[in-house]
Each structure stands twice: as C-alpha cells, then as structure tokens.
Amino acid sequence: GDSVTQTEGPVTVSESESLIINCTYSATSIAYPNLFWYVRYPGEGLQLLLKVITAGQKGSSRGFEATYNKETTSFHLQKASVQESDSAVYYCALVPDTNAYKVIFGKGTHLHVLP
C-alpha cells in the first residue's frame, strides 16, 4: 500500500546548524503522488510547510526546501541554518491522486533546536 517513512526523532541540532529530515515514500496506487511537509508547533495544529506535485521540482518555504525525487522516491526536508523557533514536529505526507481524499502521513519527526 501507500506509505511514508521519515527520520525517527527526536532530532537535536544547535542554532545555525544545517538540518536534513529524510522522507521516503511508497505509492503503489499511482507513480507520482503529491508530496507535502507539514509542521506542528507546540500547542498548535498542523500547518502546511510546503508541497510539490510534480516530480523533479523543489518546494520551499520559511528557509526550508524539499525536492521531489522520483528515482529515489524521496522528499527530504532541508534547511541550511536552523533557528530555535524551528523547534516543532515535522510530518512528511503524500496524497495518492487516485484517492485524493486521503492524506497518508509519516510518523512525524520531533526537532529540538538548541540556542
């Protein structure tokens, strides 16, 4: 079936360091699903961070970026220099186009950024 696997947390980095959170997907229902990164800050609901619907393209937001790689079926989240305010839980997700009502989430990666 369709699934998402991402870096298990917690991940701890110091402010101004670089970050990568790995995400790989399996989409048996369709070759090229839509891919998303969501973020949940403490006490808040999930927010869309970025999305890419075309293989080969890159999405970016708030200094984060992720490239949709169909060859490696990956959608890793990267940031060159993290800030303490980036501390949150990050979720990789996919929507199989054949069932667009269903979002399949990864387990989430808890990021701690040390000041």
Next chain:
Amino acid sequence: DMKVTQMPRYLIKRMGENVLLECGQDMSHETMYWYRQDPGLGLQLIYISYDVDSNSEGDIPKGYRVSRKKREHFSLILDSAKTNQTSVYFCASSLFPGQANSDYTFGSGTRLLVI
C-alpha cells in the same frame, strides 16, 4: 481569519462515559476529517466527511461515530469511551482534496484522557 476550531482542548473522561469532540471551520470547506495521533505513530484517519450527512469510515473507525449536520461543523462521538482511546485528536478540512491549490487546514487538537 480562516481556521479550524476544536473544542475542548483538553478532556478527561472515565471509562464507559460518552465523549463528544467538536470541530468547526469557517471556510465553507466541503470535506472534513478526524484523525488521532499516538506516540510513535503517524496521524491515523478515523472518519472523512464529504459534506453534510455524507460520511465515510477511515482506517480506524471502530469505537467512533461522527455527525455532520451543517457544513461548518463536524463532531466525533465516542460511545462508552475506552482507555485505549486516550489520544490527541485532530480535525481538518479541505476544499479540493489532493489538488495543488488546496491545503488541508488543521485544528489545534483535543487531548483526551480516558481513565
């Protein structure tokens, strides 16, 4: 301000009691969802509502039911709560599920403890 509002934010119930979780959205979105999240697991879909009185089971519907009598309001009901239903529950809505121009908007979650 477009948002999804969940009530209550925190709830403690005894095993066997009935539980009502409320969710409202002010965006006239047709589709609404209920998810639960547990430690080490991704968000699990409980129910989808495509519109008023048009609901469909998600991946883990057992022990839950839903009600959608108005487009802006979607309730999750636990009849005779069980301790394994202790979780964080998220409500979400979307306009055009899965499409690039439509995002999922999530509420802040309801933390339910069943003792």
